[in-house]
Amino acid sequence: MSDSDDKQQRKDAKHKAAMQKQKAKVDARIEEASLERGVAVLVTGNGKGKSSSAFGMVLRALGYGMKVGVVQFIKGKQLSGEEIFLRDRLPEVDFHQMGTGFTWNTQDRSGDIAAARETWEQARRMLADPAYDLVVLDELTYMIGYDYLPEQEILDAIANRPREQSVVVTGRGGGAALQELVDTVSEVKDVKHAFRAGIKARRGVDF
Amino acid sequence: MSDSDDKQQRKDAKHKAAMQKQKAKVDARIEEASLERGVAVLVTGNGKGKSSSAFGMVLRALGYGMKVGVVQFIKGKQLSGEEIFLRDRLPEVDFHQMGTGFTWNTQDRSGDIAAARETWEQARRMLADPAYDLVVLDELTYMIGYDYLPEQEILDAIANRPREQSVVVTGRGGGAALQELVDTVSEVKDVKHAFRAGIKARRGVDF
Numbered sequence: 001m002s003d004s005d006d007k008q009q010r011k012d013a014k015h016k017a018a019m020q021k022q023k024a025k026v027d028a029r030i031e032e033a034s035l036e037r038g039v040a041v042l043v044t045g046n047g048k049g050k051s052s053s054a055f056g057m058v059l060r061a062l063g064y065g066m067k068v069g070v071v072q073f074i075k076g077k078q079l080s081g082e083e084i085f086l087r088d089r090l091p092e093v094d095f096h097q098m099g100t101g102f103t104w105n106t107q108d109r110s111g112d113i114a115a116a117r118e119t120w121e122q123a124r125r126m127l128a129d130p131a132y133d134l135v136v137l138d139e140l141t142y143m144i145g146y147d148y149l150p151e152q153e154i155l156d157a158i159a160n161r162p163r164e165q166s167v168v169v170t171g172r173g174g175g176a177a178l179q180e181l182v183d184t185v186s187e188v189k190d191v192k193h194a195f196r197a198g199i200k201a202r203r204g205v206d207f
Numbered sequence: 208m209s210d211s212d213d214k215q216q217r218k219d220a221k222h223k224a225a226m227q228k229q230k231a232k233v234d235a236r237i238e239e240a241s242l243e244r245g246v247a248v249l250v251t252g253n254g255k256g257k258s259s260s261a262f263g264m265v266l267r268a269l270g271y272g273m274k275v276g277v278v279q280f281i282k283g284k285q286l287s288g289e290e291i292f293l294r295d296r297l298p299e300v301d302f303h304q305m306g307t308g309f310t311w312n313t314q315d316r317s318g319d320i321a322a323a324r325e326t327w328e329q330a331r332r333m334l335a336d337p338a339y340d341l342v343v344l345d346e347l348t349y350m351i352g353y354d355y356l357p358e359q360e361i362l363d364a365i366a367n368r369p370r371e372q373s374v375v376v377t378g379r380g381g382g383a384a385l386q387e388l389v390d391t392v393s394e395v396k397d398v399k400h401a402f403r404a405g406i407k408a409r410r411g412v413d414f
Binding site for chain 1: 215221222223226227230235237239240241242243244245246248251252254255256257258259260261262263264265266267268269270271273278286287288289290291292293295296311312313314315316317340366373375386389390391392393394395396397398399400401402404405406407408409410411412413414
């Protein structure tokens with residue numbers, strides 16, 4: 001056996017031992033998790049990828065033939081790529097949009113609040129309906145942050161949803177009470193963004 | 208006018224002024240970004256939502272009728288929801304999987320390396336083909352971290368891809384050189400996870 005073969009075999013053996021240890025750890029953790037029910041997930045933070053993460057979960061649920069509802073708060077008058085796809089290719093998804101555009105474009109607080117209320121009624125209906133396996137509330141956090149909707153009403157609707165229903169909320173912030181209520185919180189940090197290097201937002205990636 | 212109306216009107220006016228300022232800021236930033244080309248995005252970190260974020264971008268690109276390639280490294284022998292959806296509903300997506308399962312399950316370094324190499328050849332082919340608008344390299348970072356593929360070969364293939372092509376890489380870690388090379392880095396932080404409260408991974412959300 002050459003030195004190099006010997007080195008390779010030791011590396012392989014070391015890898016195997018490390019992976020056996022890792023497998024034992026993962027198996028133990030899977031064993032411990034015993035509660036089975038729908039989960040509430042918050043994807044927050046200032047980085048790119050929050051809404052797309054929620055839409056990835058929509059695909060996941062649809063893969064299993066689940067019933068999915070999507071309510072988008074704030075998002076623009078102009079349809080983005082995932083919205084076009086949802087409308088044209090996924091008619092089975094119950095899809096509602098506030099569609100007033102960003103608050104800094106409307107500059108109309110009273111109008112925004114009325115639109116938020118109307119959109120929220122769609123979300124509340126889904127959160128009360130056990131037929132939905134997954135409900136996505138895209139950009140809902142801003143409704144709390146801007147005080148467009150009563151925080152407690154949102155918390156109650158999420159807390160009292162059907163036991164088997166999962167819900168994904170996206171958007172910056174959201175507040176401590178929402179973080180406390182949900183099961184999983186992922187914070188997407190903006191480590192680096194193409195924008196700051198002067199690169200334009202890219203169709204099919206950024207919108 | 209009642210006191211309450213007056214208060215409301217002042218709140219609305221204040222909101223309008225703040226939003227005008229915000230709009231000017233956003234407009235200026237959009238003005239500054241002038242470079243138009245495909246972007247390279249890394250979605251990393253220890254939190255939930257990295258792969259689903261990439262799959263959300265797949266939807267986005269498909270909404271515009273773009274050509275998409277997806278290569279999955281590591282991911283299991285068992286198809287997850289988004290993989291079933293991709294296979295059954297999106298035959299136009301060029302989809303390849305390493306399909307050997309997690310390293311701690313295979314515990315076979317040499318076999319993993321051979322599978323990684325074979326899978327990487329599919330990725331390299333896409334990264335050299337201007338027909339692809341978006342290429343997703345799911346869990347590619349582990350191939351670098353475990354030293355299954357030469358880092359420089361990966362960096363070169365991403366750096367030399369067609370100018371209009373966008374690429375999304377997901378997975379924990381990835382190394383400083385990859386972070387340096389890509390345009391956008393989002394780090395998904397695990398702030399809270401249902402798993403730690405004893406809740407089982409949920410179909411349609413976690414897999």
